[in-house]
Amino acid sequence: MLNRVVVAPSGFKESLSAEAAADAIAAGVRRVLPDAELDLVPLVDGGEGTAVALAAATAGKVVTVPATGPVGETIAAHFALLGDGDTSVVEMAAVAGLSLVPRDLRDPGATTTYGVGELIRSALDRGVRRILVGCGDSGTSDGGAGALQALGARLLDEQGEELPVGGRELTRLHRVDPRGLDARLADVELLVACNPYNVLCGERGVARVFGPQKGATPEQVEQLSAGLENWAFVLTRDVAVPDTNLRYGPGTGASGGLGAGLAALGARLLPRFDVLLDHLDLDARLARADLVVTAEGALDHQTPRGKVPAEVARRAKLHGRPVLALAGTLGEGAHQVPGVDACHGILPAPMELAEALLRASELLTDATERALRMIVLGTRLPVVSEASQAVQADLSGTQRPSSVR
Structure with missing residues (x-):
């Protein structure tokens, strides 16, 4: 069950402050998990805010x-x-x-x-x-x-x-x-x-x-x-x-x-x-989470080089917590950021940069909702092990397909 979600984004450059990004993500989470406890931790990296x-x-x-x-x-x-x-x-x-x-x-x-x-x-x-x-x-x-x-x-x-x-x-x-x-x-x-x-x-x-x-x-x-x-x-x-x-x-x-x-x-x-983060008691807050959601404007090969999502993911993994990263753009290396279990771009379709910047809050909220619905669906799917499949095959009198011929 996802009872407690920590929302720990950075800002989106020239678009959303960290606080605005956290609020937008929280709105998307509430559409899917209205009863979940949300802990908003807008993160600063020395830049704006x-x-x-x-x-x-x-x-x-x-x-x-x-x-x-x-x-x-x-x-x-x-x-x-x-x-x-x-x-x-x-x-x-x-x-x-x-x-x-x-x-x-x-x-x-x-x-x-x-x-x-x-x-x-x-x-x-x-x-x-x-x-x-x-x-x-x-x-x-x-x-x-x-x-x-x-x-x-x-x-x-x-x-x-x-x-x-x-x-x-x-x-x-x-x-x-x-x-x-x-x-x-x-x-x-x-x-x-x-x-x-x-x-x-x-x-x-x-x-x-x-x-x-x-x-x-x-x-x-x-x-x-x-x-x-x-x-x-x-x-x-x-x-x-x-x-x-x-x-x-x-x-x-x-x-x-x-x-x-x-x-x-x-x-x-x-x-x-x-x-900076010691002032926010981030580690203790991550330790209590069922899911951690972080975000930044671009997720790519530079993210592990000192960007907020990589630091959040690193700290979350010290407590064994799953991490979802949202981003305005997903570049090369986006799927290889250590500690990030899944990433999701916020653009539903190609659009001009000016429009994306203007609609950033709306797009981030909608993308959070889409990603959370997939996560919730995943938690409801039955998990069938190899052993269970073998038992079911024996009971039904059928054989599992073999890869050996």
């Missing part, structure tokens, strides 16, 4: 402040003050996320993380002792250069002139002057919740892997990659704490290289789920 979710989970609050958006305009951004009174959560997507970049302005060589540095300064103004920076859903590829500029560092070209913001400018970087950095950074613990699989440089560097998703042409990808290589070299020489590997260290490529920029200031780059 992280600050709000952690504030709610810890009885904290969200603080709205003006800050510089990814294309240079002033926007209403926010960060969280957690219930412990000592910790602030700066969600980079709230000020430099891809959803804040208009589609006709998607040029990761021009977008900036300057607002992230402004949010960190605003958190410092609140007197916190710990700042947790959530990485994910970024619209930038500047290596965190903008954030460091907002925190007081000066990025200089060969003539000693300050560089404009934007990742494409990093190829001209000659020196970083750290003397103006906010002195209060030395008195706080700076943590970065990130995907450790993302690195700054090389063939699997962040510009090559994620640049095209943010609007970069092949030529721009190479330009950004060269800029980040130069950024890593100069930053390591002029600023970074000793023995910091900014080029290939785990998580240095997080949010277009923001991880590397903050690591140079002494931030600790930590696997995001180890940092």
Whole structure:
């Protein structure tokens, strides 16, 4: 019997927040299992919704402040003050996320993380002792250069002139002057919740892997990659704490290289789920489930590399719980995600992306209903073992077909 269902999705990028996805899935479950107990655990991965979710989970609050958006305009951004009174959560997507970049302005060589540095300064103004920076859903590829500029560092070209913001400018970087950095950074613990699989440089560097998703042409990808290589070299020489590997260290490529920029200031780059999910008591909630439903925008070969469904499935399997994964698209490798027992796409028929994004909640609810009806049907089918088949054949005086002739 399916008496208790845990719904633990991530958000669908540029479409549904994690909370909205959880509500849509819950509506579909209730159509099939109206009496089931539902435990909704919308999951954050450092991207959109992280600050709000952690504030709610810890009885904290969200603080709205003006800050510089990814294309240079002033926007209403926010960060969280957690219930412990000592910790602030700066969600980079709230000020430099891809959803804040208009589609006709998607040029990761021009977008900036300057607002992230402004949010960190605003958190410092609140007197916190710990700042947790959530990485994910970024619209930038500047290596965190903008954030460091907002925190007081000066990025200089060969003539000693300050560089404009934007990742494409990093190829001209000659020196970083750290003397103006906010002195209060030395008195706080700076943590970065990130995907450790993302690195700054090389063939699997962040510009090559994620640049095209943010609007970069092949030529721009190479330009950004060269800029980040130069950024890593100069930053390591002029600023970074000793023995910091900014080029290939785990998580240095997080949010277009923001991880590397903050690591140079002494931030600790930590696997995001180890940092974020403890606030939600996820393991105990999974242990009580009869079925776990998770979801994300795309389920494919990248899912096991630090995505929410893979982490949910891994943790659920520690308790022997079955996992259903729903996704906007099922790509190569969707059926090989460890721990996922079944996966189901939410599109009932081919449709334009714009329509799918607009109808995401409805499609997710309907897909949940379809998948749950199949699961319920499966629980009602008789299970006939080989031994039972043999006994029935003997009683009926018939022989089972043999594969040996």
